[in-house]
Amino acid sequence: DTSLAEVNLFSPSMPISPSSMINQYKLEDEPELRDLFITVDDPESHITAIETFITYRVVTKTSRGEFDSSEYEVRRRYQDFLWLKSKLEEAHPTLIIPPLPEKFIMKGMVERFSDEFIETRRKALHKFLNRIADHPTLTFNEDFKVFLTAQAWELSSHKKQGPSLLSRMGQTVRAVASSVRGGVKNRPEMFTEMNDYVETFSQKINVLDKIAHRIYKEEREYFNEMKEYGPIHTLWSASEEDIADSLKGVASCIDKCCKATEKRMAGLSENLLPILHEYVLYSEILMGVLKRRDQIQGELDSKVDALANKKTEKDLFSEEIGKLEDKVECANNALKADWDRWKQNMQCDMRSTFTNVAENNLRYYEECLATWESFLASQTVDLHVEEDSEDRP
Amino acid sequence: MEECLAKKMEITVSEAEKRTGRNAVNMQETYTAYLIETRVVESQNEGQCAPVDSLWRRYSEFELLRNYLSVTYPHIVVPPLPEKRADFVWHKLSADNMDPDFVERRRIGLENFLLRVASHPVLCQDKIFYSFLTQEGGWKEMVNETGFQLKADSRLKALNATFRVKNPDKRFTELKHYSDELQSVISHLLRVRARVADRLYGVYKVHGNYGRVFSEWSAIEKEMGDGLQSAGHHMDVYAASIDDILEEEEHYADQLKEYLFYAEALRAVCRKHELMQYDLEMAAQDLTSKKQQCEELATGTVRTFSLKGMTSKLFGQETPEQREAKIKVLEEQIQEGEEQLKSKNLEGRDFVKSAWADIERFKEQKNHDLKEALISYAVMQISMCKKGIQVWTNAKECFSKM
Numbered sequence: 001d002t003s004l005a006e007v008n009l010f011s012p013s014m015p016i017s018p019s020s021m022i023n024q025y026k027l028e029d030e031p032e033l034r035d036l037f038i039t040v041d042d043p044e045s046h047i048t049a050i051e052t053f054i055t056y057r058v059v060t061k062t063s064r065g066e067f068d069s070s071e072y073e074v075r076r077r078y079q080d081f082l083w084l085k086s087k088l089e090e091a092h093p094t095l096i097i098p099p100l101p102e103k104f105i106m107k108g109m110v111e112r113f114s115d116e117f118i119e120t121r122r123k124a125l126h127k128f129l130n131r132i133a134d135h136p137t138l139t140f141n142e143d144f145k146v147f148l149t150a151q152a153w154e155l156s157s158h159k160k161q162g163p164s165l166l167s168r169m170g171q172t173v174r175a176v177a178s179s180v181r182g183g184v185k186n187r188p189e190m191f192t193e194m195n196d197y198v199e200t201f202s203q204k205i206n207v208l209d210k211i212a213h214r215i216y217k218e219e220r221e222y223f224n225e226m227k228e229y230g231p232i233h234t235l236w237s238a239s240e241e242d243i244a245d246s247l248k249g250v251a252s253c254i255d256k257c258c259k260a261t262e263k264r265m266a267g268l269s270e271n272l273l274p275i276l277h278e279y280v281l282y283s284e285i286l287m288g289v290l291k292r293r294d295q296i297q298g299e300l301d302s303k304v305d306a307l308a309n310k311k312t313e314k315d316l317f318s319e320e321i322g323k324l325e326d327k328v329e330c331a332n333n334a335l336k337a338d339w340d341r342w343k344q345n346m347q348c349d350m351r352s353t354f355t356n357v358a359e360n361n362l363r364y365y366e367e368c369l370a371t372w373e374s375f376l377a378s379q380t381v382d383l384h385v386e387e388d389s390e391d392r393p
Numbered sequence: 394m395e396e397c398l399a400k401k402m403e404i405t406v407s408e409a410e411k412r413t414g415r416n417a418v419n420m421q422e423t424y425t426a427y428l429i430e431t432r433v434v435e436s437q438n439e440g441q442c443a444p445v446d447s448l449w450r451r452y453s454e455f456e457l458l459r460n461y462l463s464v465t466y467p468h469i470v471v472p473p474l475p476e477k478r479a480d481f482v483w484h485k486l487s488a489d490n491m492d493p494d495f496v497e498r499r500r501i502g503l504e505n506f507l508l509r510v511a512s513h514p515v516l517c518q519d520k521i522f523y524s525f526l527t528q529e530g531g532w533k534e535m536v537n538e539t540g541f542q543l544k545a546d547s548r549l550k551a552l553n554a555t556f557r558v559k560n561p562d563k564r565f566t567e568l569k570h571y572s573d574e575l576q577s578v579i580s581h582l583l584r585v586r587a588r589v590a591d592r593l594y595g596v597y598k599v600h601g602n603y604g605r606v607f608s609e610w611s612a613i614e615k616e617m618g619d620g621l622q623s624a625g626h627h628m629d630v631y632a633a634s635i636d637d638i639l640e641e642e643e644h645y646a647d648q649l650k651e652y653l654f655y656a657e658a659l660r661a662v663c664r665k666h667e668l669m670q671y672d673l674e675m676a677a678q679d680l681t682s683k684k685q686q687c688e689e690l691a692t693g694t695v696r697t698f699s700l701k702g703m704t705s706k707l708f709g710q711e712t713p714e715q716r717e718a719k720i721k722v723l724e725e726q727i728q729e730g731e732e733q734l735k736s737k738n739l740e741g742r743d744f745v746k747s748a749w750a751d752i753e754r755f756k757e758q759k760n761h762d763l764k765e766a767l768i769s770y771a772v773m774q775i776s777m778c779k780k781g782i783q784v785w786t787n788a789k790e791c792f793s794k795m
Binding site for chain 2: 196197200201204207208211214215218219221222224225226228229232233235236239240242243246247249250253257347350351354355357358359361362364365366368369372373375376379380
């Protein structure tokens with residue numbers, strides 16, 4: 001029996017917050033019809049003779065008929081996620097498959113198995129599976145079902161099925177051969193516009209990602225200095241009598257603001273940074289999807305060109321061309337629909353993320369304001385008391 | 394007691410001007426001159442406004458004035474001058490003495506100095522100070538004619554006294570420790586404040602980068618465009634707001650700096666006490682040894698080892714006449730010494746009394762001023778928070794419309 005109260009869908013962090021519940025309703029077209037709930041948690045380290053790796057627990061709760069049971073619990077490692085992604089890309093070359101967290105993160109100099117790294121990855125993997133579950137087409141993918149339900153040995157044997165690596169490589173070579181710069185000259189206007197959009201979007205989202213990281217860094221440096229600032233006032237109060245209370249008051253205010261800054265930083269790293277990073281990856285995915293569409297188009301175009309040069313075997317060709325034309329039409333439609341959906345989701349995500357950033361900052365300033373105002377009130381009360389006692393002879 | 398000059402006369406340092414001139418070694422130099430304006434306050438005729446007198450002074454003349462006051466009134470905690478060179482600077486501010494912001498803050502500091510002196514019950518009555526405010530030409534000569542430089546104690550002598558004094562007044566020893574602590578803690582505070590200001594500047598300015606990206610991004614978005622664009626504008630406002638905020642904070646830092654320098658003035662009074670006390674102890678010691686010598690000569694007993702004693706043993710004793718002469722000289726010296734000791738004692742007690750009175754006055758002033766400064770700091774923080782709330786409320790609205 002599934003219930004919204006138990007499992008939180010889009011917030012990767014486990015405690016349910018009201019705002020993330022609201023986010024779910026914004027993101028989903030028909031929330032009442034949700035019938036698949038997935039969580040990724042409990043990272044565990046496994047040490048074998050050959051390697052060390054982490055597995056994550058994937059819990060699925062569902063009311064769908066295609067599933068034999070209503071609840072599943074499996075363990076998956078990063079490799080398994082990679083496998084799933086490549087199977088989805090294979091099956092749906094012009095659908096926008098959600099991004100996976102990267103294999104390694106160089107720039108942060110985060111050690112491969114640090115707690116921070118594992119937690120960031122866990123959240124991203126949780127997001128990945130939920131975005132798939134949310135996708136009208138991908139959610140019914142067979143490999144996705146296997147991923148969610150199969151025990152370790154079942155998954156291994158399932159992976160070995162399907163076209164061999166060699167034949168898959170052959171497909172790729174043929175695709176490339178038939179589309180060196182294929183699909184571009186007959187590309188419908190809509191997809192050229194998409195291409196232009198993605199290029200600019202990619203630039204901008206990368207810059208935003210950098211800005212967000214810089215803001216985080218500056219806030220952290222500010223926090224580090226603030227930590228030292230309050231205590232000096234306390235130290236000073238030790239040599240004073242009359243103004244000791246005022247000094248201690250200031251020290252306490254500064255310390256409270258310091259804590260508030262820490263909260264603000266945490267807000268950034270929990271919300272803005274992961275979303276922007278996800279969309280940086282998304283922009284690469286979009287470019288890949290557009291290229292694949294061009295390749296499919298290219299296959300058709302080169303066959304059409306070949307037909308123009310051949311006088312014989314026209315019937316054979318026209319059947320093949322018919323099939324390719326269908327393929328192109330399917331690919332285009334799939335992409336168009338998924339594109340619109342992606343844009344809507346992106347707009348939603350950006351709106352809620354940046355609104356959250358603003359709320360974070362508001363909370364920070366409101367907390368600091370309250371602290372200083374109460375200090376000021378305490379000081380002016382003293383002043384009035386002093387003034388009164390001065391008036392009396 | 395006569396009313397403070399500050400109540401009878403309006404004093405302002407209203408302008409600062411860059412000048413070029415020739416210095417003592419006839420080399421061209423650039424310096425800043427400050428315009429001091431004074432106006433006598435007519436309490437009876439409300440309607441009538443006395444004319445404003447003005448003259449120009451440069452920083453070195455202020456320094457001369459302060460040196461004169463410190464030497465002439467060693468029992469007074471003399472108000473300090475604003476710093477000569479920009480210190481505790483966070484890196485966005487210039488450390489250049491010619492920088493207009495620094496000059497402006499110095500102008501305010503110099504005015505504050507004059508007002509402090511003018512409202513001091515003792516210092517405000519000084520003629521040299523009055524001439525400083527009112528007499529443009531010949532003031533330097535006038536100061537030098539007082540011969541105050543001769544009265545100044547050598548730093549070496551003072552240092553010697555600090556180490557060797559045996560019985561300084563306990564209160565001065567405590568005060569010395571307090572002023573050391575005050576100096577140390579305020580320096581530390583100012584250093585960290587400068588670093589905090591630097592970092593705060595960084596946080597605000599980085600948000601300014603949002604404006605341009607949002608604007609460029611909005612160009613490719615149909616529905617999100619307006620929200621992005623206007624949010625970006627608010628981020629620009631946010632980034633720009635830090636400049637005024639930090640400029641105001643500089644004035645707070647200047648208030649703390651004044652008391653940092655006041656700590657030095659406190660130490661100077663303690664040093665003077667130590668010097669006087671040491672002088673007294675030396676004079677008493679000298680007197681005691683002379684009395685002893687006299688006694689030895691008179692009774693013929695050598696109680697302590699002395700070179701004279703040894704030489705007289707080696708080279709023969711003196712004649713009774715010689716001894717008589719010596720005793721007479723010593724007795725004169727002893728009498729002189731006792732009078733001197735008496736007057737030194739009196740001087741010392743007077744100094745302690747008047748110094749302590751001024752120190753009590755200073756303590757009250759310090760507590761009042763610092764408390765006010767802390768309150769003004771809180772007010773600044775509140776204003777900064779309110780500005781932040783306004784900007785982010787606006788930004789939130791724009792984001793929610795994306």
